[in-house]
Amino acid sequence: MASATGDVVTMDKIVSLARRRGFVFPSSEIYGGLGSAYDYGHYGVLMKNNVKARWFEAMIQERDDIVALDSAIILNPRVWEASGHVEGFSDPLVDCRTCKLRFRADHITDPEHDEVRCGRKPSKRPGETPECDLTEARAFNLMLSTRLGALEETGSVAYLRPETAQGIFVNFKNVLQIARRKPPFGIAQIGKSFRNEITPGNFLFRTREFEQMEMEFFVPPDDAASWFEYWVAERHGWYARYGIRGSHLRVRPHSAEELSHYSSATSDIEYLFPIGWSELEGVANRGDFDLTQHTEHSGTKLEYVGQDGERYVPHVVEPAGGPDRAFLAFMVDAYDEEIVADRPRTVLRLHPRIAPVKAAILPLIGKSEEMVAKARSLTDELRRRYLVEYDDNGAIGRRYRRQDEIGTPWAFTIDEQTLEDETVTVRDRDSLAQQRLPIAGVDRWLGDALERNWRTPKAD
Amino acid sequence: MASATGDVVTMDKIVSLARRRGFVFPSSEIYGGLGSAYDYGHYGVLMKNNVKARWFEAMIQERDDIVALDSAIILNPRVWEASGHVEGFSDPLVDCRTCKLRFRADHITDPEHDEVRCGRKPSKRPGETPECDLTEARAFNLMLSTRLGALEETGSVAYLRPETAQGIFVNFKNVLQIARRKPPFGIAQIGKSFRNEITPGNFLFRTREFEQMEMEFFVPPDDAASWFEYWVAERHGWYARYGIRGSHLRVRPHSAEELSHYSSATSDIEYLFPIGWSELEGVANRGDFDLTQHTEHSGTKLEYVGQDGERYVPHVVEPAGGPDRAFLAFMVDAYDEEIVADRPRTVLRLHPRIAPVKAAILPLIGKSEEMVAKARSLTDELRRRYLVEYDDNGAIGRRYRRQDEIGTPWAFTIDEQTLEDETVTVRDRDSLAQQRLPIAGVDRWLGDALERNWRTPKAD
Numbered sequence: 013m014a015s016a017t018g019d020v021v022t023m024d025k026i027v028s029l030a031r032r033r034g035f036v037f038p039s040s041e042i043y044g045g046l047g048s049a050y051d052y053g054h055y056g057v058l059m060k061n062n063v064k065a066r067w068f069e070a071m072i073q074e075r076d077d078i079v080a081l082d083s084a085i086i087l088n089p090r091v092w093e094a095s096g097h098v099e100g101f102s103d104p105l106v107d108c109r110t111c112k113l114r115f116r117a118d119h120i121t122d123p124e125h126d127e128v129r130c131g132r133k134p135s136k137r138p139g140e141t142p143e144c145d146l147t148e149a150r151a152f153n154l155m156l157s158t159r160l161g162a163l164e165e166t167g168s169v170a171y172l173r174p175e176t177a178q179g180i181f182v183n184f185k186n187v188l189q190i191a192r193r194k195p196p197f198g199i200a201q202i203g204k205s206f207r208n209e210i211t212p213g214n215f216l217f218r219t220r221e222f223e224q225m226e227m228e229f230f231v232p233p234d235d236a237a238s239w240f241e242y243w244v245a246e247r248h249g250w251y252a253r254y255g256i257r258g259s260h261l262r263v264r265p266h267s268a269e270e271l272s273h274y275s276s277a278t279s280d281i282e283y284l285f286p287i288g289w290s291e292l293e294g295v296a297n298r299g300d301f302d303l304t305q306h307t308e309h310s311g312t313k314l315e316y317v318g319q320d321g322e323r324y325v326p327h328v329v330e331p332a333g334g335p336d337r338a339f340l341a342f343m344v345d346a347y348d349e350e351i352v353a354d355r356p357r358t359v360l361r362l363h364p365r366i367a368p369v370k371a372a373i374l375p376l377i378g379k380s381e382e383m384v385a386k387a388r389s390l391t392d393e394l395r396r397r398y399l400v401e402y403d404d405n406g407a408i409g410r411r412y413r414r415q416d417e418i419g420t421p422w423a424f425t426i427d428e429q430t431l432e433d434e435t436v437t438v439r440d441r442d443s444l445a446q447q448r449l450p451i452a453g454v455d456r457w458l459g460d461a462l463e464r465n466w467r468t469p470k471a472d
Numbered sequence: 473m474a475s476a477t478g479d480v481v482t483m484d485k486i487v488s489l490a491r492r493r494g495f496v497f498p499s500s501e502i503y504g505g506l507g508s509a510y511d512y513g514h515y516g517v518l519m520k521n522n523v524k525a526r527w528f529e530a531m532i533q534e535r536d537d538i539v540a541l542d543s544a545i546i547l548n549p550r551v552w553e554a555s556g557h558v559e560g561f562s563d564p565l566v567d568c569r570t571c572k573l574r575f576r577a578d579h580i581t582d583p584e585h586d587e588v589r590c591g592r593k594p595s596k597r598p599g600e601t602p603e604c605d606l607t608e609a610r611a612f613n614l615m616l617s618t619r620l621g622a623l624e625e626t627g628s629v630a631y632l633r634p635e636t637a638q639g640i641f642v643n644f645k646n647v648l649q650i651a652r653r654k655p656p657f658g659i660a661q662i663g664k665s666f667r668n669e670i671t672p673g674n675f676l677f678r679t680r681e682f683e684q685m686e687m688e689f690f691v692p693p694d695d696a697a698s699w700f701e702y703w704v705a706e707r708h709g710w711y712a713r714y715g716i717r718g719s720h721l722r723v724r725p726h727s728a729e730e731l732s733h734y735s736s737a738t739s740d741i742e743y744l745f746p747i748g749w750s751e752l753e754g755v756a757n758r759g760d761f762d763l764t765q766h767t768e769h770s771g772t773k774l775e776y777v778g779q780d781g782e783r784y785v786p787h788v789v790e791p792a793g794g795p796d797r798a799f800l801a802f803m804v805d806a807y808d809e810e811i812v813a814d815r816p817r818t819v820l821r822l823h824p825r826i827a828p829v830k831a832a833i834l835p836l837i838g839k840s841e842e843m844v845a846k847a848r849s850l851t852d853e854l855r856r857r858y859l860v861e862y863d864d865n866g867a868i869g870r871r872y873r874r875q876d877e878i879g880t881p882w883a884f885t886i887d888e889q890t891l892e893d894e895t896v897t898v899r900d901r902d903s904l905a906q907q908r909l910p911i912a913g914v915d916r917w918l919g920d921a922l923e924r925n926w927r928t929p930k931a932d
Contacts, residue, residue, distance in 0.1 A: 032537075034650040040548035041772040042642055046620075046630075049544045051643055054651060058532075068521075073859050079494075080517035084509045084681050085664065158616045158632065160506075160668060160680065170506075172618065172632075182502055183511055190494040191514055194866070204545065204664065208620060220620065221544055230552035245902035311500040396923070399533050405652070463856070 021347045023286040030343070031045075033418050035059065035368075036216065048212035048219045053439045055418050056339075058368030058399060063335050063342065064202050066365060067225045067412060070250055071200040072358070077135065078198035078227065079191050081128070084180025086160070086170050094309035095178045095302065097155060103147035105210065111141060117149035118212060131337040155206045156220075161184055172206040177330060178201075181302045184314050195316055195326045197241060198229040202335065214287055216336045223335045230316075230326035233300070239329045240297040244279050247331045251281065256345045259285040261292075274301030276385035280335075283341045291450040293333035293340055308451055312416070342366050346419060352444065360419030361442055364462055367419040370398045371458055374411050387426045390436070393455055398462075416441060422461065424454060481807045483746040487675055489818065490803070493878050495519065496676065508672035508679045515878050516799075517830030518859060523802065524662050526825060527685045530710055531660040538658035539651050540688060543639025545664060546620070546630050554769035555638045555762070557631075562612060564609035565670065573603060577609040577733075616669045616680075632666040637706055637790060639663075640688045641762045644774050652838050655786045656774055657701065658689040662795065674747055676796045683795045690786035693760070697737070699789045700757040706737050707753055707791045711741065711798070713821035716805050720744040721752075734761030741793075743801045752801055753793035760785040802826050806879060812904065820879030821902055824922055827879040830858045831918055834871050836887040846911070847886045850896070853915055858922075876901060882921065883913055 030036040034053035038045045052060055071078050092098045092438045104117040133204055156172040173179065180199045187199055212218045231239045244263055251261055266278040275296045283292040303314040303325050315325045346360040364370060371394065375387040384404060391402040401420070403411050408425070425437040435448040438457070449457055490496040496511035498505045511571040512520055531538050552558045564577040616632040620688040633639065640659045647659055662685045672678045691699045704723055711721055735756045763774040763785050776783045806820040824830065831854065835847040844864060851862040861880070863871050868885070875883055885897040895908040898917070909917055 032650070033909045034646070037643060037646050039544040040551055040642055042645065042766065042772040043548040043550045046544070046546065046548045049546065051541065051639065053541060053643070053646065054539035057542045060542070061528075072518075073855055075860060079514035080512075081514070082512040082517045082520070084506070084511055086506065086509065086666075086681055088503040091500055091504045156618045158618045158678040160616070161670075172766040179511065182500055183497060183513070185502065186494070186497050186513065188586070190492070206546075221546055256614075264530075306502065312502040314502075395533055402536060 021286055021344055023215055026286070026340070026343055026347060029347070029360075029417065030043035030215075033414075035343070035363065035418075039101040048209075049220065049221060050216060050327070055368040059362070059366060059419075060339050061343075062336055062366050062368070063338050064223075064225065066254055067250070067333070067335070067338075068200070068202065071198070071227055072469070076368050077196060078200050078229075079187055079193070081180055081183055081199050081201045082185060082203060083176065083185075083186070085173050085206075086158070087173060087179060087182070089170050090170070090309060091178050091182055091306075091360050091410065092155065092295040093179075095303045096305065097174060097178075098153070099127045101155060101174060102151040102153045103142075103210065105152045106149050108141075109145040109147065113146060113259075113460050114210060115146075118281060152208075152210070154209065156206045174207050175205050175332075176203050176224045176226045177228060177302070177332065180226070181306055181314070184230070184303060184306075185312060194318065195232040196229060196235065198227050200225075200227040214285075216340045217285065217287070217290065219336065222337075224332060225335055225338075226330065226332045228298075228302075229329045229331075231329060233324060233327045236297050236299070236329060239281075240277055240295065242331050243331045244281070244295045246265035247295060248281050248332065251283075251292065251341070254342065254366050255361075256283065256341060260345055262289065264289075272296070273300075274299055283346060285341065292337055293331060295329070295331045298330055300327055302328060353456045357413055357416055357440060359416040362421075369401045369415070369418060369420045370422070370462065371400045372411070372415045372420050372423040373400060373402050374423055374425045376408060376425055382431055383426045383428075386430055390426070390430055390451060390454060392425065394458065397455075398458060412439065422458070424449075473581070474693045481746055481804055483675055486746070486800070486803055486807060489807070489820075489877065490516070490675075493874075494558040495803075495878075504527070508669075508674060509681060512680065515828040518665065519802075519879075520795055520799050521704055521825060522826050522828070523798050524683075525540055526714055527660065527710070527793070527795070527798075528660070531687055532656070536658050537656060539647055539653070539691075541640055541643055541647070541659050542663060543643060543661065544696045545633050545643070545666075545849055546618070547633060547639060549628070549630050550769060551638050551642055551766075552615065554765045555641075556765070557611070557634060557638075561615060561634060561812065562613045563670065566609050566614045568601075569605040569607065569636050574670060577608075582731055588596075592748045596923065612668075612670070614642065614669065614687065616666045618666050618825055635665050635792075636663050636684045636686045637688060637762070637792065640686070641766055642770075644690070644763060644766075645725060645772060648776065654778065656689060656691040656695065658687050660685075660687040674745075676800045677745065677750065682797075684792065685795055685798075685854050686790065686792045688758075688762075689789045689791075691789060693784060693787045696759070696787035696789060700737055700739075700755065703789050703791045704741070704755045707755060707793070708741050711743075711752065711801070714802065714826050716743065716801060719904045720805055722749065724749075732756070732758075743805075745801065745804060753791060755789070758790055759790040760787055761771060762788060816883070817876055819876040819901060822879035822881075825879040827881055828859070829861045829875070829878060829880045830882070831860045832871070832875045832880050832883040832932055833862050834868060834883055834885045835864050835867060843886045843888075843890055850884065850886070850911060850914060854918065857915075858918060882918070884909075886911075 034054055035056035037051045037053055039049035039051045040046045067175050105114055106117045107114050119173045140333055155174050157169055160170050161168055187193055205224050206221050209218060209220055212220055252258060260283055262282050264280045264282050271278055275298055277297040278294060280291040281293045282289045307314045315323060317323045346362045348359050348361055350357060373387050373391045375383040391400060394400045421441050432438055434451050436451050437446050438449055441447045493515055495516035497511045497513055499509035501510045502504045506565045530866050532540050565574055566577045567574050596618055598837045607911050609778060615634050617629055620630050621628055640661055647653055652906055665684050669680055672680055685884045712718060724742050735758055738754060738756040740751045741753045775783060777783045806822045807820050808821055810817060831846050833851045835843040854860045881901050883899045890896055896911050896913050897906050897907055899906045
């Protein structure tokens with residue numbers, strides 16, 4: 013996280029850049045916001061779309077053994093009875109009779125994790141405010157509920173899903189039958205989930221409304237342990253492939269006390285966020301818990317039956333990540349400050365396939381009609397395939413800095429020489445090297461550059 | 473809608489194909505479903521992603537004047553007071569004291585629209601059941617509500633957004649400042665919305681949970697009328713560009729009585745669904761209503777101030793479509809049945825950029841290791857850039873039919889001649905024409921085919 017100027021990347025710097033360049037805004041800001049809710053602005057949408065597209069490619073496009081799903085956010089409420097969420101998806105809360113604040117009981121006894129998870133200032137932590145007079149803990153369900161039907165008072169209670177995974181389990185039989193699958197195979201889904209966290213915080217790290225990228229991989233029971241190892245390595249490799257430094261990633265196996273009752277093994281892929289090592293993605297061996305629960309509650313047998321009569325309940329290995337948290341990690345890891353020609357610059361050294369804009373097209377002098385026309389024409393050609401940006405607003409140095417701050421890997425500059433020999437300058441965001449290319453070859457050059465195996469130039 | 477065999481495309485046929493091939497399933501099916509909620513299966517996700525991607529390209533990638541946004545689903549509740557939704561977003565409902573059914577009062581007096589909007593069987597419509605004894609109408613708010621905060625009984629009420637548009641209006645100032653925009657410019661957003669419809673129905677046409685693709689275009693007041701015409705034409709053209717027949721599309725201007733109180737003009741782009749001409753997308757001239765409301769309620773001036781001191785509240789032109797409804801229209805319009813070599817085939821003549829799978833790679837004889845290896849190697853090459861499918865399961869005729877039913881435009885077949893001369897056969901989904909290509913040229917051929925201006929071969 014140390015940048016070239018020796019500074020440390022703080023969450024404040026990331027929040028500030030995200031806001032200044034329109035990646036992420038506090039939600040409903042003109043109405044005073046809504047605690048820990050955020051809206052993605054232009055570059056944020058482009059970049060988060062890229063994060064999701066890379067996950068989808070890795071899960072679906074590049075493989076034969078995983079199919080896609082997009083299940084509803086509001087499912088039949090019996091799904092959440094079967095999954096155990098109605099009964100047990102809760103945090104233990106305690107109230108302070110003096111200061112009227114409410115705390116998670118497990119955070120009080122586990123102060124080490126407190127800053128990461130709750131984001132409250134330490135001065136407000138019980139134990140440091142000796143006058144706190146705490147109640148007994150009581151369970152607080154984290155699911156948001158609503159009522160469907162014609163009148164609020166008589167409508168039936170339903171829940172906003174707290175995870176996308178259950179929408180996958182209840183479609184297991186559909187996929188088995190219709191997609192003609194046999195284990196090992198997976199079902200992958202991206203979508204919003206909601207949790208009524210009482211301690212959200214740390215920017216995009218923990219919010220009430222968030223997206224998930226979850227994949228449930230169904231395997232023969234005897235193979236679950238080896239598939240678990242496979243998916244830990246695979247998901248770790250995905251973050252590295254798109255530019256996260258190896259020294260900022262680690263795998264942390266859960267201790268026996270941390271494990272969910274249904275899981276025989278879980279490992280977190282952790283990232284060195286500015287708030288310390290924290291979960292980026294969890295990979296869990298869930299066993300046959302989910303399919304067994306839904307079989308019992310629905311009366312529909314969720315099992316695999318082979319043509320030879322072989323019959324078993326598959327075990328499930330689940331890599332569960334989040335596009336918001338991945339977005340934050342990519343931003344933090346890419347953030348750099350350096351001195352160039354005696355002036356500081358801020359640059360997001362994003363992987364080109366994560367970067368919101370692939371290239372900027374800049375006519376050197378905005379006033380020359382001929383240069384503008386050539387730049388416009390190049391822009392029109394490139395945007396048939398790529399997200400590019402035309403900019404003729406301001407001094408060229410300022411335009412470069414703007415593109416550096418949003419992480420645009422390449423800038424094509426149209427100058428006086430272009431009018432003479434039909435070449436343009438391409439500037440590399442990271443090395444700052446410039447070279448000339450024929451304008452007619454830019455489209456192909458950009459395509460090749462995006463397909464090259466790209467290595468981050470950042471020190472590990 | 474008449475297919476080559478003379479049959480009419482019915483909603484039942486679409487629902488059946490969607491289920492049979494894993495495009496769309498009833499949600500929570502093993503628990504008896506949840507009225508009018510659907511889960512997208514593998515091909516449905518791929519195709520709906522394409523619909524959204526084409527919209528995003530047309531709005532963002534191909535233009536300079538629109539930026540992207542992704543605002544939260546749960547906004548500060550004051551947003552919905554300002555927008556008028558808390559007060560006025562309601563349907564008038566009447567109850568029947570005899571049969572205990574509940575109806576929309578406006579459907580009773582407007583029976584012509586009833587089947588489209590409510591999907592109830594005609595026999596259950598009041599007026600045809602003379603014993604119905606109706607109550608007075610009462611207002612029923614369509615927003616789903618929830619409670620945020622630590623305890624249900626004390627948490628604050630919040631709403632699931634009934635439209636994405638308000639998330640755009642409350643970010644108007646952020647975009648104006650940070651994206652350095654001046655009118656005319658637009659903000660585009662894709663995302664889920666929720667409406668507690670008491671009469672959902674007709675498959676994906678009307679559901680409680682649905683996605684929207686909305687764009688708010690901010691213009692100088694005097695230009696609003698011409699921009700309105702521009703966006704009606706532009707959006708009509710988008711559906712045609714991706715294969716909807718001109719004879720199945722029409723523009724229907726709202727009558728004075730239909731117009732919202734704030735709108736000076738609205739036109740629906742209608743599609744000839746199996747249920748009759750129905751709204752595919754609405755384009756509205758919303759005037760300055762929204763920005764004025766939010767200025768009053770938030771105390772933040774939402775206006776444009778030019779460098780020369782020019783100052784005005786922009787007017788808004790809004791094209792508001794839905795990926796689910798567009799998905800349904802693309803499916804209906806592409807659906808065809810014909811007789812080929814004395815056997816019926818069902819084919820989805822989808823535009824290649826809408827089709828879920830771009831190409832299938834089929835080794836002619838699954839048992840030949842050499843053919844399988846060549847087909848695998850071609851698959852691996854193509855999937856670096858395209859969503860393709862390898863299939864060696866079953867007779868080649870059956871594999872073709874399967875690809876026809878999911879709308880795959882091209883199939884590459886590896887046969888014995890491939891082993892001799894390194895060529896493959898490419899089969900065209902629509903013409904059924906076959907030609908041979910060098911296997912080394914398939915990647916380029918497919919890229920070119922996808923970029924060609926593609927015209928649907930369907931009779932208009």
